[in-house]
Amino acid sequence: MKISIIGAGSVRFALQIVGDIAQTEELSNEDTRVFLMDINERRLNASYILANKYAHELGSPIRIVKTKDLDEAVEGADFIINTAYPYDPRYHEDGFQRWEIVTEIGEKHGYYRGIDAQEFNMVSTYTYVLASYPDVKLALDIARRMERLAPKAYLMQTANPVFEITQAVKRLAEANIVGFCHGVAGVYEVFRELGLNPEEVDWQVAGVNHGIWLNRFLYKGENAYKLLDEWIEKRSHEWRSKSPWDVQLSPAAIDMYKFYGMLPIGDTVRNGSWKYHYNLETKKKWYGEFGGIDNEIERPKLHEALRKTREKLLKLAEEVLVNPRLNLTEEWPEFFRKGQLSGEQHVPFINAIANGKKVRLFLNVENMGAVKGFPDDLIMELPVIVDKDGIHREKVEPDLTERIKKFFLWPRVLRMEWYLEAFVSGDRRVLEEILIRDPRTRSYEQVCAVLDEILSLPFNEELRRYFEKR
Amino acid sequence: MKISIIGAGSVRFALQIVGDIAQTEELSNEDTRVFLMDINERRLNASYILANKYAHELGSPIRIVKTKDLDEAVEGADFIINTAYPYDPRYHEDGFQRWEIVTEIGEKHGYYRGIDAQEFNMVSTYTYVLASYPDVKLALDIARRMERLAPKAYLMQTANPVFEITQAVKRLAEANIVGFCHGVAGVYEVFRELGLNPEEVDWQVAGVNHGIWLNRFLYKGENAYKLLDEWIEKRSHEWRSKSPWDVQLSPAAIDMYKFYGMLPIGDTVRNGSWKYHYNLETKKKWYGEFGGIDNEIERPKLHEALRKTREKLLKLAEEVLVNPRLNLTEEWPEFFRKGQLSGEQHVPFINAIANGKKVRLFLNVENMGAVKGFPDDLIMELPVIVDKDGIHREKVEPDLTERIKKFFLWPRVLRMEWYLEAFVSGDRRVLEEILIRDPRTRSYEQVCAVLDEILSLPFNEELRRYFEKR
Numbered sequence: 001m002k003i004s005i006i007g008a009g010s011v012r013f014a015l016q017i018v019g020d021i022a023q024t025e026e027l028s029n030e031d032t033r034v035f036l037m038d039i040n041e042r043r044l045n046a047s048y049i050l051a052n053k054y055a056h057e058l059g060s061p062i063r064i065v066k067t068k069d070l071d072e073a074v075e076g077a078d079f080i081i082n083t084a085y086p087y088d089p090r091y092h093e094d095g096f097q098r099w100e101i102v103t104e105i106g107e108k109h110g111y112y113r114g115i116d117a118q119e120f121n122m123v124s125t126y127t128y129v130l131a132s133y134p135d136v137k138l139a140l141d142i143a144r145r146m147e148r149l150a151p152k153a154y155l156m157q158t159a160n161p162v163f164e165i166t167q168a169v170k171r172l173a174e175a176n177i178v179g180f181c182h183g184v185a186g187v188y189e190v191f192r193e194l195g196l197n198p199e200e201v202d203w204q205v206a207g208v209n210h211g212i213w214l215n216r217f218l219y220k221g222e223n224a225y226k227l228l229d230e231w232i233e234k235r236s237h238e239w240r241s242k243s244p245w246d247v248q249l250s251p252a253a254i255d256m257y258k259f260y261g262m263l264p265i266g267d268t269v270r271n272g273s274w275k276y277h278y279n280l281e282t283k284k285k286w287y288g289e290f291g292g293i294d295n296e297i298e299r300p301k302l303h304e305a306l307r308k309t310r311e312k313l314l315k316l317a318e319e320v321l322v323n324p325r326l327n328l329t330e331e332w333p334e335f336f337r338k339g340q341l342s343g344e345q346h347v348p349f350i351n352a353i354a355n356g357k358k359v360r361l362f363l364n365v366e367n368m369g370a371v372k373g374f375p376d377d378l379i380m381e382l383p384v385i386v387d388k389d390g391i392h393r394e395k396v397e398p399d400l401t402e403r404i405k406k407f408f409l410w411p412r413v414l415r416m417e418w419y420l421e422a423f424v425s426g427d428r429r430v431l432e433e434i435l436i437r438d439p440r441t442r443s444y445e446q447v448c449a450v451l452d453e454i455l456s457l458p459f460n461e462e463l464r465r466y467f468e469k470r
Numbered sequence: 471m472k473i474s475i476i477g478a479g480s481v482r483f484a485l486q487i488v489g490d491i492a493q494t495e496e497l498s499n500e501d502t503r504v505f506l507m508d509i510n511e512r513r514l515n516a517s518y519i520l521a522n523k524y525a526h527e528l529g530s531p532i533r534i535v536k537t538k539d540l541d542e543a544v545e546g547a548d549f550i551i552n553t554a555y556p557y558d559p560r561y562h563e564d565g566f567q568r569w570e571i572v573t574e575i576g577e578k579h580g581y582y583r584g585i586d587a588q589e590f591n592m593v594s595t596y597t598y599v600l601a602s603y604p605d606v607k608l609a610l611d612i613a614r615r616m617e618r619l620a621p622k623a624y625l626m627q628t629a630n631p632v633f634e635i636t637q638a639v640k641r642l643a644e645a646n647i648v649g650f651c652h653g654v655a656g657v658y659e660v661f662r663e664l665g666l667n668p669e670e671v672d673w674q675v676a677g678v679n680h681g682i683w684l685n686r687f688l689y690k691g692e693n694a695y696k697l698l699d700e701w702i703e704k705r706s707h708e709w710r711s712k713s714p715w716d717v718q719l720s721p722a723a724i725d726m727y728k729f730y731g732m733l734p735i736g737d738t739v740r741n742g743s744w745k746y747h748y749n750l751e752t753k754k755k756w757y758g759e760f761g762g763i764d765n766e767i768e769r770p771k772l773h774e775a776l777r778k779t780r781e782k783l784l785k786l787a788e789e790v791l792v793n794p795r796l797n798l799t800e801e802w803p804e805f806f807r808k809g810q811l812s813g814e815q816h817v818p819f820i821n822a823i824a825n826g827k828k829v830r831l832f833l834n835v836e837n838m839g840a841v842k843g844f845p846d847d848l849i850m851e852l853p854v855i856v857d858k859d860g861i862h863r864e865k866v867e868p869d870l871t872e873r874i875k876k877f878f879l880w881p882r883v884l885r886m887e888w889y890l891e892a893f894v895s896g897d898r899r900v901l902e903e904i905l906i907r908d909p910r911t912r913s914y915e916q917v918c919a920v921l922d923e924i925l926s927l928p929f930n931e932e933l934r935r936y937f938e939k940r
Contacts, residue, residue, distance in 0.1 A: 119907065259899055275906045275914050282914075373845075406887045407903055410880070417876045429729055433877055436745045437589065439909045444745050444752075 001032045001354060004073040006142060007084025007159065008036035008066075009043030011050065011313040012335060017081060018051040019337055020347035022060035026355040027347065030061040037066075037073035040089065043310075044068065046317035050328065053320050054336050057329045074142065075149040079350050081180075082142055083158040086134040091459035094310075096303045099131060102454055109450035111440050112279060113294065118438065120271050120412040122294050123160070123210055130431065130454060132161050133463055136423055139165045143175035154353065156180055156346055157364075163209040164416050166364050166379045168423065178391070179364025179379060180345055181209050183266025189248040190214070190263065194227050206371055206396045209364050209381050210267040211412050213260065213404050215396060228263065241288025244298040252276045252286035260408060261401040270294055271412075274439055349386055356388035363391065370396050373405055378413065428455075428467040471502045471824060474543040476612060477554025477629065478506035478536075479513030481520065481783040482805060487551060488521040489807055490817035492530030496825040497817065500531040507536075507543035510559065513780075514538065516787035520798070523790050524806050527799045544612065545619040549820050551650075552612055553628040556604040561929035564780075566773045569601060572924055579920035581910045582749060583764065588908065590741050590882040592764050593630070593680055600901065600924060602631050603933055606893055609635045613645035624823065626650055626816055627834075633679040634886050636834050636849045638893065648861070649834025649849060650815055651679050653736025659718040660684070660733065664697050676841055676866045679834050679851050680737040681882050683730065683874050685866060698733065711758025714768040722746045722756035730878060731871040740764055741882075744909055819856055826858035833861065840866050843875055848883065898925075898937040 003021065008014040014036055021027045021034060036051065038044035048066040055062055067073055074080060085095040092098050103114030113122070116131045139157060146153055155177040157166050166179035184205055191198050196219050204216035217224045232254055239249055247253060253269040255276075264272075270293070276286040283291035290298050313335065320326055328336040341347070351357040360383065367380045370393045374380065383394040400409070415434075422430035428451065435447040455464040473491065478484040484506055491497045491504060506521065508514040518536040525532055537543055544550060555565040562568050573584030583592070586601045609627060616623055625647040627636050636649035654675055661668050666689050674686035687694040702724055709719055717723060723739040725746075734742075740763070746756040753761030760768050783805065790796055798806040811817070821827040830853065837850045840863045844850065853864040870879070885904075892900040898921065905917040925934040 259903065273903070273906045274911075278913055375843075403891065406884060406891065410884055411907075414876060414880055414884075421873065421876065433729065433743070436743045437881075437909070439907070439911060441744075441909060443748055 001027070002035060002077045003032065003079045003350060004035040004037060004077045004081065006037050006070070006073060006080060006082045006138075008047045009038035009040045010083050010085075011043060011047045011310065011317075013083050013158075014047045015050060015054055015335060016342035016344055017346055018055055018062075018064070019058065020341050020344065021350075022055045022058040022062055023339075023341060024347055024351050026351055026357060028058075028060040028062060030063060032062040033065055034062055035065045035067060035073045035077070037068070037070060038084070039068055041068065042314065046314045049317040049320050050313065050336075053324075053326075054328055057327065057336070058338065070142065071145060071149060074145045074153075077146075077150045077153045078354065079154050079156060079346075080142065080146065080150065081156045081158055081346055082139055084135075084138060085159055086138050088459050094307070096306070098459065100300070100303070101457065102131060105453050105457075106450060109446060109453070110442065111438070111450060113277070113296075115435060115438070115450055115454070117277075117294070118415060118434075119273050120211065120408060121161075121415055122271050122277055123267055130463065132164060132419065133423065133466065135159055135161070136165050136168050139169055139177075140173055143169045143173035143177065146175045147173065152176070154178055154349075156349070158346070161209075161419075162364055163211075163379060163412075164419050166209075167416060168420055170366065170377065170379060171420070172424070178349070179209055179381070180349075181267075181362075181364065181381065182344055183210060183268070184212060184362040184381075185343060186248045186266030186269075187214060189246075190228070190265075193249055194224070194231055196224065196227070204383050204394065204396065205265050205362060206382055206400060207268070207380065207404070208409060208412055208416075209379075210271050211409060212265045212268050212362070212381050213262040213400055214265050215262055215398055215400055217263070225263075228257075239288070241290055244290035244293040244302070247287050247292050250287045250292075252292075255286070260403045262404060352386035353388065353390070358385060358387040360385055360394075365391055365393070368393060370394075371405075372399055374409070374413070422467075426466050426468075431467065471497070472505060472547045473502065473549045473820060474505040474507060474547045474551065476507050476540070476543060476550060476552045476608075478517045479508035479510045480553050480555075481513060481517045481787075482779065483553050483628075484517045485520060485524055485805060486812035486814055487816055488525055488532075488534070489528065490811050490814065491820075492525045492528040492532055493809075493811060494817055494821050496821055496827060498528075498530040498532060500533060502532040503535055504532055505535045505537060505543045505547070507538070507540060508554070509538055511538065512784065516784045519787040519790050520783065520806075523794075523796075524798055527797065527806070528808065540612065541615060541619060544615045544623075547616075547620045547623045548824065549624050549626060549816075550612065550616065550620065551626045551628055551816055552609055554605075554608055555629055556608050558929050564777070566776070568929065570770070570773070571927065572601060575923050575927075576920060579916060579923070580912065581908070581920060583747070583766070585905060585908070585920055585924070587747075587764070588885060588904075589743050590681065590878060591631075591885060592741050592747055593737050600933065602634060602889065603893065603936070605629055605631065606635050606638050609639055609647075610643055613639045613643035613647065616645045617643065622646070624648055624819075626819065628816070631679075631889075632834055633681075633849060633882075634889050636679075637886060638890055640836065640847065640849060641890070642894070648819070649679055649851070650819075651737075651832075651834065651851065652814055653680060653738070654682060654832040654851075655813060656718045656736035656739075657684060659716075660698070660735075663719055664694070664701055666694065666697070674853050674864065674866065675735050675832060676852055676870060677738070677850065677874070678879060678882055678886075679849075680741050681879060682735045682738050682832070682851050683732040683870055684735050685732055685868055685870055687733070695733075698727075709758070711760055714760035714763040714772070717757050717762050720757045720762075722762075725756070730873045732874060822856035823858065823860070828855060828857040830855055830864075835861055835863070838863060840864075841875075842869055844879070844883070892937075896936050896938075901937065 005014050036047050051064050087095045106114035155175045157179045162179040169177040200220050202218040205212045205214050207213050247269045257263045280291050283295050329338040345361045348359045352359045363384050364379050364381050367374050367378045368376050370382050385392045418434050432447050475484050506517050521534050557565045576584035625645045627649045632649040639647040670690050672688040675682045675684050677683050717739045727733045753765050799808040815831045818829045822829045833854050834849050834851050837844050837848045838846050840852050855862045888904050902917050
């Protein structure tokens with residue numbers, strides 16, 4: 001069994017996966033090899049040191065290998081987890097820096113939160129007008145290597161944009177790709193707030209990645225939307241956001257629920273129309289005092305916090321080398337969980353496929369009739385049962401509402417298609433057309449000016465050349 | 471044989487149909503009855519007088535009947551042509567007045583050309599955010615009467631918005647509706663400009679109403695797009711618009727052709743994105759010196775001219791009564807053609823169905839697989855052969871480009887769906903959502919303000935009440 005993590009320099013995520021493997025009975029044995037791959041040597045080393053120590057503390061005999069060579073990670077793998085956000089180390093320390101510069105130029109030209117923030121796709125730090133080019137390219141590169149080196153492996157796409165990348169790889173390569181996201185966990189926030197025992201909720205969500213809706217919601221066999229309606233009537237006025245991430249029952253979520261007829265789940269709440277996003281004041285009205293995580297105050301703070309965490313983990317790795325007696329699981333349980341899995345769907349998926357440990361997950365796979373009115377080959381986020389025989393779609397029942405389909409999913413699907421057309425054609429006019437349809441655009445000249453400036457950034461040289469080809 | 475024209479107070483159009491019938495051998499006999507129906511007595515009388523006189527001059531024995539009663543027009547009809555633009559005579563003389571007032575309020579709130587002017591649907595005077603409510607309602611009313619009084623008749627929908635109305639009736643009633651438009655005739659302007667003999671062109675267009683594309687274009691068996699490319703390279707710089715309507719080979723059409731890969735035909739050229747429509751200056755750049763017909767200078771002039779024509783025809787009817795020796799076909803051949811059909815598709819359609827006179831037309835009918843990637847029950851404008859057995863779709867070959875489908879047709883289809891959802895639900899929030907996605911919208915408050923003001927107009931009382939229901 002070979003599991004590879006591409007982008008394992010994302011130390012925290014790599015540790016979650018290693019911790020889950022080490023704590024999964026059927027996987028935690030010396031036949032399991034976990035390949036950590038990254039191009040950043042320092043971060044890769046840190047991941048490697050900490051993962052080894054963590055597995056050791058958990059008493060797991062799994063073998064951890066590190067490599068900077070993508071082919072080595074891919075060759076003969078059974079499962080390849082792609083969590084990499086490529087960036088150009090000549091210019092930046094991480095993908096955030098690139099994103100921040102591009103966002104600032106967008107704002108200068110009248111695009112609040114940058115040109116990549118788009119209707120039904122407001123989740124920051126990745127996006128599709130321009131910023132996702134290296135991410136899609138990398139995923140395709142991995143997929144094409146898999147055709148040669150690991151044709152039976154699963155490519156478990158974790159880096160965003162999951163929707164665009166999964167669809168691109170399905171169309172343009174032969175690899176067996178499945179998209180992963182933990183946004184679905186938002187349902188548990190709903191259950192908690194309504195005081196429901198999760199064991200007694202019969203629920204289902206479906207849609208596209210970052211655009212999922214609670215289509216089935218029964219409590220002890222009864223329609224639980226009545227409980228939500230009651231909460232809205234009696235208690236929603238008391239709701240306060242506890243953090244920038246706490247938006248699952250925000251006024252925006254409730255407003256979307258009232259219009260669309262089902263509750264948006266997880267990141268979907270962040271992905272409404274501009275109604276909720278015109279400016280910080282509007283965002284605060286709809287998402288509570290922080291205005292959500294996708295704004296000019298909270299997003300830079302988050303990036304700083306993530307950088308600090310990264311530095312902390314890098315330092316910790318150095319300390320472990322000096323002092324092997326450090327006890328990670330005891331001293332830093334927030335990074336090194338013991339007796340508890342991370343909640344990520346990856347390892348349960350692997351265990352189901354490899355060992356037949358049947359599990360219900362929410363994965364980004366081809367629709368194949370699960371949601372009516374969308375193409376069979378469209379990647380949708382669906383409830384599935386995974387076992388030794390593979391992925392089995394549940395029947396989506398009740399069906400998503402017509403409003404969800406026509407006012408949210410189809411517009412979102414079209415944006416995916418527009419992006420892929422830009423990516424495949426390398427035609428700058430496609431980027432222009434995407435921006436011409438943007439509610440922040442006032443003139444064609446504005447479109448040209450913002451694209452010119454972004455494409456002439458030194459670190460965008462490859463992008464510039466790519467979008468010169470017609 | 472009973473043919474009814476609903477809205478026959480549109481004198482000019484009614485005369486075209488009567489002239490076509492009277493000059494069609496198989497139809498021009500005393501068994502053919504043409505029912506002219508309108509609620510405006512003066513206009514109806516004028517139509518009736520002039521139609522009788524015209525048919526007489528053409529030597530046709532068809533019988534013309536006038537009625538103000540819709541049931542009488544519908545009962546037992548074989549073909550019902552709906553060309554009516556309902557308006558409230560307590561407030562207005564015609565639908566244009568209503569449109570002008572609503573457009574002005576839209577402009578006051580920052581919506582250039584009014585809230586009903588929308589991406590991919592810029593054709594003025596009918597539209598869908600608000601203005602089409604009475605038009606859709608009337609067509610449904612006719613369709614429901616047909617269920618009782620003329621269940622086998624064809625409802626030949628001619629009044630705009632043809633796309634929305636035809637789809638609404640298909641979904642919400644049982645009537646056999648077919649949408650008619652003459653926009654396809656734009657291809658002949660292309661042939662003329664390129665110096666092609668129409669007889670030797672193998673061509674096809676397909677799409678949705680006001681969104682059709684020249685998918686097949688062969689001249690003497692060879693790819694004729696090469697001739698267009700040559701024209702663009704060598705002669706397009708000489709192009710000047712001869713009238714506000716002359717846009718078929720305008721820079722906008724060529725720009726759309728270059729992006730979408732096929733030439734937009736007829737009204738499609740007017741229906742691009744905002745790129746061509748931000749303001750009068752932009753419109754002039756893309757549509758020539760008049761800026762097309764859908765702007766603040768040309769549109770009011772057109773309305774004035776149409777009103778003058780109407781008055782002229784009304785006076786002419788009075789003169790005919792006084793002086794029956796007047797010779798209409800000789801003195802006013804622009805209204806009373808002799809030896810030539812109007813070019814409208816209605817009468818050839820009727821003659822094909824009723825008398826088996828096979829004909830190729832371009833009609834708005836259910837897709838049924840003709841254009842891949844769109845639902846079977848979506849109304850699309852398609853090339854068809856009509857004969858005694860009905861309507862037979864041609865194979866659309868080559869298929870429309872992916873860019874036409876993803877960047878034009880799907881967005882346009884979604885706008886139709888949004889409008890129908892507003893119409894069916896009576897939910898004002900749907901109107902709001904349509905405007906929230908409008909590139910001219912800067913805030914939710916702007917949306918509420920413009921809707922409030924339009925809905926509080928005295929003549930919009932019914933609309934106001936309708937959109938209060940949830």
